[in-house]
Amino acid sequence: MPALILNALKILFLILIFLFLWQVGLAIRSHIGTGPSVKRAKGGHELVVLRGDAKKGTTIRLRPSGHTIGRSSEADVVIDDPYASEFHARVETHDGGTMVHDLGSTNGTYVNGRRITVPTPAGKGDTVQIGKTILEVR
Amino acid sequence: MTRNTEAVFILAGTVLASVGVAMVQFAGGGWLDADVALTFISFALAFGALHVSFRLWAPNANPLILPIATFLAAIGSIEVFRLDPDLAALQRWWLVLAGVAGGSVVWLLRSSGVAVLRRYRYLFLASAMVLLLLPLLPDAWPIHGATINGSRLWVRIDLPFGVRALSFQPGEIAKVLLTVFLASYLADRSEAMSTVSRKVGPFRIPEPRHLGPVMVAAGVAFAVLVYQRDLGASLLLFGLFIGMLYAATGRGFYLGAGIVLTTAAGVAAYTMFSHVRVRISAWIDPFADYTGAGYQTAQGLFAMGSGSLTGSGLGLGRPDLIPAAATDFMFAAVAEELGLAGSIAVITAYAFFVAVGFGIALRSRDRFKKYLAAGLTILIGLQSFLIIAGIVRLFPLTGITLPFMSYGGSSLLASALIAALLGRISHEERT
Numbered sequence: 001m002p003a004l005i006l007n008a009l010k011i012l013f014l015i016l017i018f019l020f021l022w023q024v025g026l027a028i029r030s031h032i033g034t035g036p037s038v039k040r041a042k043g044g045h046e047l048v049v050l051r052g053d054a055k056k057g058t059t060i061r062l063r064p065s066g067h068t069i070g071r072s073s074e075a076d077v078v079i080d081d082p083y084a085s086e087f088h089a090r091v092e093t094h095d096g097g098t099m100v101h102d103l104g105s106t107n108g109t110y111v112n113g114r115r116i117t118v119p120t121p122a123g124k125g126d127t128v129q130i131g132k133t134i135l136e137v138r
Numbered sequence: 139m140t141r142n143t144e145a146v147f148i149l150a151g152t153v154l155a156s157v158g159v160a161m162v163q164f165a166g167g168g169w170l171d172a173d174v175a176l177t178f179i180s181f182a183l184a185f186g187a188l189h190v191s192f193r194l195w196a197p198n199a200n201p202l203i204l205p206i207a208t209f210l211a212a213i214g215s216i217e218v219f220r221l222d223p224d225l226a227a228l229q230r231w232w233l234v235l236a237g238v239a240g241g242s243v244v245w246l247l248r249s250s251g252v253a254v255l256r257r258y259r260y261l262f263l264a265s266a267m268v269l270l271l272l273p274l275l276p277d278a279w280p281i282h283g284a285t286i287n288g289s290r291l292w293v294r295i296d297l298p299f300g301v302r303a304l305s306f307q308p309g310e311i312a313k314v315l316l317t318v319f320l321a322s323y324l325a326d327r328s329e330a331m332s333t334v335s336r337k338v339g340p341f342r343i344p345e346p347r348h349l350g351p352v353m354v355a356a357g358v359a360f361a362v363l364v365y366q367r368d369l370g371a372s373l374l375l376f377g378l379f380i381g382m383l384y385a386a387t388g389r390g391f392y393l394g395a396g397i398v399l400t401t402a403a404g405v406a407a408y409t410m411f412s413h414v415r416v417r418i419s420a421w422i423d424p425f426a427d428y429t430g431a432g433y434q435t436a437q438g439l440f441a442m443g444s445g446s447l448t449g450s451g452l453g454l455g456r457p458d459l460i461p462a463a464a465t466d467f468m469f470a471a472v473a474e475e476l477g478l479a480g481s482i483a484v485i486t487a488y489a490f491f492v493a494v495g496f497g498i499a500l501r502s503r504d505r506f507k508k509y510l511a512a513g514l515t516i517l518i519g520l521q522s523f524l525i526i527a528g529i530v531r532l533f534p535l536t537g538i539t540l541p542f543m544s545y546g547g548s549s550l551l552a553s554a555l556i557a558a559l560l561g562r563i564s565h566e567e568r569t
Contacts, residue, residue, distance in 0.1 A: 009161055010451040014476060016157070017213075017483045020150055024205055024490055027143065031202065031497065073503040082332050082388060 047091065052081055052133030060135075066092030068103065069130055083107050083131030091128070098122045098137055107131055141193050144201040148189055151208030152181035158216030158452055159226075165453030173223065177215065180230035181208065184237025188558065191241035195248040196565035200498055203564070206491045207542050207557050211550075213484060214543030217471045220453050221464045225545050232547035240554035244562055252562050256506045259322035266315040269308035270358075273366060289368045289537060309362075309371050310539075310548035314555050317378065317517055321510035324386040328505065332387035344391060355379030356399050360407075367413050370528075370536030374521055376400060381516040385499070386509050421534040434461045438470035438529050442481075449477030464545040466537045469529045484543070485526065492519040495560055502567040511563045514556045517541075 047060040060067075060077055067076030072086035079088075085105040092099045101119045102109040110129035111120045122128055128135045156178040160170055185208050192199045211233065219226035247254065255262070272293045273283035284292040284305060294305040324331075331348045359376035362368055380396030383389075407414040416431045424432030424439065437460040444450065457463045457471035464471070473481040495515025502508040518541050528535035539549040541556075 006161075006165055006451050006454065009164070010448060010454075010476075013158065013161060013452065014448060014479050014483075016154060017209075017476075017480065020147075020154060020209060021483055021486050021490070024147065024202060024209070024487075027147075027202055027205075028490060028493055028497075031200070031494075078503075082329065 046138045047128065047135040048138050050127065050134045050136050052079065052131075059138075062091060062093050062098065066090055070103070070105075071131075079130060079133050081131035081133045084133065085131075088130050089128070100128055105130075140201040141189075141197065144192070144204055145189055147201075147205030148181075148185045148208050151205060151212045152178055152185065154209070155181050155212035155215055158212065159219050161451075162216065162220045162453035165451060173219065173226070176227075176230055177219070180233050181212065181215075184211075184233040184554075187234075187237040187241040188244075188554070188561075191244040191558070192561050192565075195244050196562050198565045198568055199561035200494060200564035202490070202494045203557050203560050206487055206494065207553070209487050210484070210491075210542035213472060213476075213480070213487075214468060214540070214545075216452060217457070217468060217475065217543075218464050218545045220475065221458055221471065225464055228547075229545050229550075232550050235547065236550040236554035239551055240558035243555060243558040247562050251566055252507055252510065252559065253504070253566075255318050255510075256322045256325065259319045262315040262322075263319040266312040266319065269312035269315070270362060270366075272308045290366045291368050291371065307546070307548040309366075309368070310546075310552040311555075313371075313375065313378065313517060314514070314552050314559075316375065317382070317513040318510060320379065320382050321506055321513050324382060324509050325506040328386035328509075331383070332389055344387075344389065356403065360403055364411075367411070368537070369407075369414065369417060369534070370524060370538035373400075373524060373536055374517070374538060376403075377520045377524075378513060378516055381520065382509060382513045385512040385516070386505075417534050417536075421528075421531060424531070434467065435529075435531065435535055437461065438467050439531070441467075441470045441474035442530070445474040445477045445481075447478050449473070449475045449480055451475060462537075465539055466525060466535075466544070467529060468540045468544045469526050472543075488519065488522045491515070495519075498560055498564045498567070502563060504567065507563045507567055511560060514560055518553070518556060 047062060049058040049060075067090070068087050069075060069077045069079060069084075069089050069091060070087040071079060071081060071084045075087055085103070085107070087103050088105040089103055089109040090101040092101070098121065099119050100109060100111055100116060100122050102116050108115045110116065110127075111122050112126050113129070122137050124137055126137050128137065156174050159177045160174045163170060163173065185204055188204055188207075192204070215226060215229055215233065218229050273290045275281060275283045275293070277283070281293065281295050283290050284294045286292050291307050291309050292305050293308055327348075331344060355376055359372045359379070362372045362375060376396070376399075380392060383392040383396075408418060419426065420431040420435050424435035426432060428436050441455065441457055441460055444455065449455065452475050455471075455474040457474045460467045460470055469481065469484065472484055476483070492515055495511060495518065499508050499511035499515060502511055521538055521541050524533065524536050525538050525540055527533035539546050541549065541553045
């Protein structure tokens with residue numbers, strides 16, 4: 001078979017290879033991404049992630065019935081933080097104010113940098129620290 | 139819908155393999171014959187089996203694992219066919235066997251899920267150890283170890299009636315079993331291991347008792363190096379331990395400790411074993427002993443050099459001049475006949491596989507499955523990195539196979555198991 005045709009076939013084959021990979025790449029792009037590691041909830045006030053493994057600025061809308069926050073997939077708000085306990089804290093909204101309860105976590109829950117022992121109110125601009133994740137009430 | 143995408147990709151990869159085999163035949167002056175059809179059939183059977191098993195028992199599995207595997211296997215088996223049509227005929231059987239085995243794993247885990255593996259971790263650890271030790275069986279026994287190219291990692295079963303001996307590399311399966319064990323072990327311990335309580339100077343280190351596993355890992359890897367004279371498997375196992383520890387704890391300390399230990403073990407091995415010294419000198423200057431220790435590396439370099447940008451064309455180079463081109467030096471053979479373009483394609487495919495695998499690990503909620511997905515991905519990524527880096531002289535040469543691509547039943551089987559497990563994990567965790 002003439003060299004010219006073989007050369008053309010070679011280039012064609014390489015093009016096929018890259019076409020295949022290009023399509024795989026496109027499919028990966030539409031698939032990949034770590035996905036939100038903080039579930040969103042509806043209604044009420046908001047907690048915004050300031051620092052932590054979860055994407056900065058991720059917003060959790062607080063609902064009046066309150067949610068548990070922790071590393072367990074059973075928690076209402078799942079935070080992927082090795083320093084957080086499975087069920088770390090509970091946040092409830094009462095009459096516009098937000099109450100933070102520690103659920104006997106190993107590393108404690110901090111409101112404005114102070115470890116809480118009793119349910120503690122947290123207003124707008126206060127920070128809540130769970131594990132290494134810092135959230136701000138907004 | 140995603141399963142259909144997967145089917146289309148697998149079909150495209152199967153066609154790619156057949157077209158490549160046809161091109162090798164054209165280049166040799168021949169015309170299409172049964173090999174093209176047989177290649178098509180073997181790929182369709184092997185990846186068809188995996189695909190159908192995903193459809194039936196893991197319908198939400200990530201649809202990109204199998205396409206990438208098909209692609210790599212396609213490029214690999216074209217090159218195996220080009221190097222030795224007889225090997226390619228065997229490779230087709232191995233491929234079908236691996237595909238069916240992978241599919242069976244998905245079927246076995248259909249109702250219990252991957253989580254069931256967690257319970258049998260010590261069984262897996264024990265079997266992995268036995269498999270790793272099997273090549274040390276004395277030569278006189280009907281099932282015995284065999285030393286090939288200075289490394290004792292083969293087991294040969296002599297069949298009666300003069301049938302050819304059956305040989306396999308148990309280490310390939312052992313590494314998958316070890317990954318399952320490690321994932322299970324770390325799923326229980328990672329929390330304790332990730333707390334860094336002590337401060338030594340500027341470093342924060344974990345409790346000394348958590349260093350136990352790292353030392354055990356180093357010990358196993360070193361034992362493999364000493365008794366089987368296998369630099370590749372040793373580095374791969376140790377890298378796997380360290381990689382999984384890091385993935386599970388997120389503590390850079392383990393990576394640092396791993397690098398320090400690897401360096402120390404490397405220096406110790408260099409002074410203690412002549413075969414390691416030979417490897418290192420062949421790495422630093424393969425042309426110093428061109429006809430001897432450096433021959434394989436040097437031939438690989440010549441092959442890649444003559445491949446240039448787009449390669450000599452399939453069937454038109456001389457990759458047969460490289461020792462072990464169909465197994466360890468597969469990458470050099472591809473680089474010669476498909477050039478830089480083809481080699482970049484192969485590396486891209488491995489990068490894609492790693493991206494997909496870590497994607498599955500990241501999005502898994504269950505720890506065991508998370509670490510298992512990460513470990514299996516590390517295995518494929520590290521193995522392909524080590525051997526490719528060895529061929530291009532980025533790293534001393536380690537004789538290990540290129541996953542999915544190299545000739546070899548044990549290697550293909552292990553790769554198919556990894557693909558099947560990743561598929562099942564991604565199905566269960568809906569990633």
